Amino acid sequence: MLSEKTIQIVKDITAVVAANAETITRRFYERMFQGNPEVKAFFNQAHQHSGGQQKALAGAICAYFTHIDRPAVLMPAVELIAHKHCSLGIKAEHYPIVGKHLLDAIKDVLGDAATDEIIGAVAEAYGFLADIFIGREGKIYEEQRSMPGGWNGYRTFVVDRKVPENEVVTSFYLKPDDEEPLPPFKPGQYITVQFDHPNTPTSPRNYSLSDRTGEQHYRISVKREGRLVHDAPDGLISTHLHDEIEVGHRIKVGPPCGEFTMDPEESINKPIVFIAGGIGITPLLSMAKSKVHADPRASICLIQAARNSKAHTFANEIRDLARVAANMQVRVLYDTPCPGDVADGMCDDTGFVTTEYLCKWTPYTDAEFYFCGPPPFMTQIRASLRELGVDDSRIRYEFFGPLQELEQESVAAPISI
Numbered sequence: 001m002l003s004e005k006t007i008q009i010v011k012d013i014t015a016v017v018a019a020n021a022e023t024i025t026r027r028f029y030e031r032m033f034q035g036n037p038e039v040k041a042f043f044n045q046a047h048q049h050s051g052g053q054q055k056a057l058a059g060a061i062c063a064y065f066t067h068i069d070r071p072a073v074l075m076p077a078v079e080l081i082a083h084k085h086c087s088l089g090i091k092a093e094h095y096p097i098v099g100k101h102l103l104d105a106i107k108d109v110l111g112d113a114a115t116d117e118i119i120g121a122v123a124e125a126y127g128f129l130a131d132i133f134i135g136r137e138g139k140i141y142e143e144q145r146s147m148p149g150g151w152n153g154y155r156t157f158v159v160d161r162k163v164p165e166n167e168v169v170t171s172f173y174l175k176p177d178d179e180e181p182l183p184p185f186k187p188g189q190y191i192t193v194q195f196d197h198p199n200t201p202t203s204p205r206n207y208s209l210s211d212r213t214g215e216q217h218y219r220i221s222v223k224r225e226g227r228l229v230h231d232a233p234d235g236l237i238s239t240h241l242h243d244e245i246e247v248g249h250r251i252k253v254g255p256p257c258g259e260f261t262m263d264p265e266e267s268i269n270k271p272i273v274f275i276a277g278g279i280g281i282t283p284l285l286s287m288a289k290s291k292v293h294a295d296p297r298a299s300i301c302l303i304q305a306a307r308n309s310k311a312h313t314f315a316n317e318i319r320d321l322a323r324v325a326a327n328m329q330v331r332v333l334y335d336t337p338c339p340g341d342v343a344d345g346m347c348d349d350t351g352f353v354t355t356e357y358l359c360k361w362t363p364y365t366d367a368e369f370y371f372c373g374p375p376p377f378m379t380q381i382r383a384s385l386r387e388l389g390v391d392d393s394r395i396r397y398e399f400f401g402p403l404q405e406l407e408q409e410s411v412a413a414p415i416s417i
Contacts, residue, residue, distance in 0.1 A: 001128075002124060002125060002128050007068050009118060010065050010068045011065070011068060013065070016110070016113065017061065017065055017110075021058035021059075021061055021062055022054055022055060023109050024061070024102075024105050025057040025058045025105070026054050028105035029053070029054060031105055032097065032098070032101040035100075039097060041204070042088045042090060042204070063077075071128075078132060079136070080260075081133070082137050083140065083258050083259050084257070085133065086137050086140045086257050087190065088192065088254075089254070090137070092134045092138075095133070099130065102122075103119055103126075106119065107119065140257070144256075147183040149181035150183040151183075152255065154252035155177075155254075155255075156178070156250050156253075157175060157177060157251055158248065158249070159172055159173070159245060159249045159251070160173045162245070162246060162247050166310060166312060167310045167311065168223055168224050168310075169221055169223050170242055171210065171221040172219065172245070174253060175217050175218075177250060182216065182217070182218065185209055185213050185256035186213070186261035187209075187261060187262055187283070187286040187287040189257060189258040189260075189283075190206045190208045190283070191207060191256055192205065192253065192254035193205050193207055193220065193251055194251070205238075207220035207222060208221075208282040209256065209282075209286050210282040210285055212264075212286060212289035213264070213286070221314075222241050222242070224242045225239070260370075261287075262291070264293065268368065271366070271368070272298065272368050272370070273302075273364075273368070273369045274287065274288055274300070274301070274302045274370050274371070275303045275353060275358075275369065275371035275372075276302070276304045276372060277305045277371075277372070278307075279313065280372035281313055281372075282372075283372055284371075288302055288318075292325045292328065296325055297327055298325070298327065298328075299327045299363075300325060300327065301329045301331075301361070301363070302322075302331070303332075303357075304318065304330070305332075305353050305377065306334055306347075307335060308335075308338045308346075309334070309346045310338060312332070330348075331349065332346070332348050333352065334347040335350065335351060353377075353384070355387045358388060364389075367390075368394050369385060370396045372397060378397060381397075382397065
């Protein structure tokens with residue numbers, strides 16, 4: 001446990017650290033990439049160029065310092081980050097590297113205000129948190145390794161099928177090159193994909209598994225990203241997957257990770273509501289398919305928001321699923337429908353998912369809610385559910401991209417490398 005003296009020192013410096021947090025994290029990454037360039041492979045460089053990673057880490061530091069005397073508050077975020085670390089292969093030996101450069105960055109930014117006593121307290125606080133991560137991550141690695149067909153690190157998979165889902169999303173069906181069994185995964189989890197890329201030596205990316213658990217393949221469904229962030233294309237890897245990776249190609253795959261999951265075998269007496277925005281449908285479809293397979297009579301409501309028919313992913317697959325499910329309702333909204341979309345019955349409604357819409361179409365008084373999509377969508381859904389009085393115990397969600405706050409008063413995740 002942390003000493004009372006350390007807790008008090010950390011609480012005393014929280015305000016000054018918060019005022020300089022992003023400056024500290026920018027300096028931290030500069031120092032770490034220069035002093036230990038080998039760790040650069042763990043980071044999505046588009047997020048580095050955009051400043052998203054620096055901002056997320058700044059929020060994480062402030063959250064940890066603020067709750068230094070109440071670490072239990074941060075445990076849900078610890079679980080999320082621990083899975084992310086395991087997906088990238090981060091090990092115990094990486095934590096001293098992070099700690100060294102973080103302390104040096106604080107010294108650089110705060111100058112003489114960073115006394116030996118303060119640095120000692122921050123070092124103790126960091127070590128305490130690092131031990132929590134190392135312990136949890138060790139258990140996750142063991143769980144992955146001990147499952148039938150399980151593994152740690154990367155395993156070679158072959159692209160068995162490549163299926164365009166619409167103009168911007170393509171699904172890749174992956175099978176193990178060694179033809180050995182696949183371990184089951186929890187619906188909602190993701191895998192890490194890595195392959196050689198001409199413009200980046202290592203390029204790990206997390207992609208949600210979009211098919212039900214128990215199949216003889218893993219399926220990821222990847223949206224082509226086209227934005228440029230300074231000199232780092234945000235869609236570098238997704239474009240490579242779409243344009244260069246074909247059936248028969250081999251890629252390296254990490255084992256399933258992630259805590260945004262559901263147990264399809266669990267018997268619950270509540271309806272389940274899935275709310276998807278854009279490519280956020282991928283983990284939710286895995287959940288819905290797995291639940292219907294386990295219990296065809298489960299009460300399910302799926303609301304899918306998309307731009308229009310050209311960007312509508314899994315339209316036919318979801319319709320087919322609803323046909324075999326005894327109690328599944330599907331509602332599709334387009335916010336910018338193409339000519340003919342409404343007349344052709346491609347969507348049920350136009351506009352956005354609002355509080356009024358959720359009130360009308362979901363059993364919000366007792367349902368379990370799962371939602372995923374881009375940050376503005378997520379913020380709106382969370383605010384609407386709160387307005388409807390849905391308790392946090394009935395809400396699960398996941399962001400794509402670097403971790404960020406869902407709302408201003410949210411607790412950010414603890415320090416993540």
